[in-house]
Amino acid sequence: MTAVTGGANEPTVFVIDDDSAMRQALHSLLDSVGLNVRLFASAQAFLALDLPDVPSCVVLDVRLKGQSGLAVQRHIAHTLHIPVILITAHGDIAMSVQAMKAGATDFFAKPFRAQDMIDAIGHALEADRKRRAAERSTAVLRACYELLTPRERAVMTRVVNGMLNKQIAAELNLSEITVKLHRAQAMKKMESPSLADLVLKADALGLVDRENRLTGNV
Structure with missing residues (x-):
């Protein structure tokens, strides 16, 4: 009933x-x-x-x-x-x-x-x-994140975990200029006006390693 x-x-x-x-x-x-x-x-x-x-x-x-x-x-x-x-x-x-x-x-x-x-x-x-x-x-x-290319995702993940652009460039075998371009595109697609906002959104997606996150990202 x-x-x-x-x-x-x-x-x-x-x-x-x-x-x-x-x-x-x-x-x-x-x-x-x-x-x-x-x-x-x-x-x-x-x-x-x-x-x-x-x-x-x-x-x-x-x-x-x-x-x-x-x-x-x-x-x-x-x-x-x-x-x-x-x-x-x-x-x-x-x-x-x-x-x-x-x-x-x-x-x-x-x-x-x-x-x-x-x-x-x-x-x-x-x-x-x-x-x-x-x-x-x-x-x-997640819908925004799906718009990112694999390279943009790789850069974004490293950015939000505190890696410097030069560190990301060395790890991914890219130029710093290319890293900055991918970073800018990732922020645009994620609709993030600032790095702090991008980190918050990445954290919500489970992309931030809180224990090992570095500081001083520029």
Whole structure:
């Protein structure tokens, strides 16, 4: 059974609980504060869903019929990457520790305070919103990086890791003038007005070796 409220493009809370009374209680609570809610009686029904591309989080019961909520949480964390808030009527300290180590954003024993749940969901949706924005930003950077020629990439990688133009020239068997031209082209394609900006973008792409980065690049 699945219930839906709100629009398709709104931040969405997915509730997975085989207890119909708890599902309806969470539906009423979250609907009362204007949140888009989708209800699922099983993990299988949720995992079969084509998730909307909106900030999301999951409120998941630890004890589901035929499947461990902790196993479902790990699957969501590894494949969907959206925040999970765990709830249970049979929780203990060991279980909560295990859940948090597996990446749960919060763990609530039933019954829980309505405001605590609303606050936890608000934090989870904001975290997912930031993750999605970061992923979009990184995707734009990768698209820019794909425009670089192999030589421009080689020069850029060395520049952002602190090598001097003359060092790059010697290592790549190029003239310093050629290195400067490739460097300028790389900055143009990466839409970087400064070396500092280029380094930040390269770091986001995983091109900067923070431990071994040199200083004094000119």
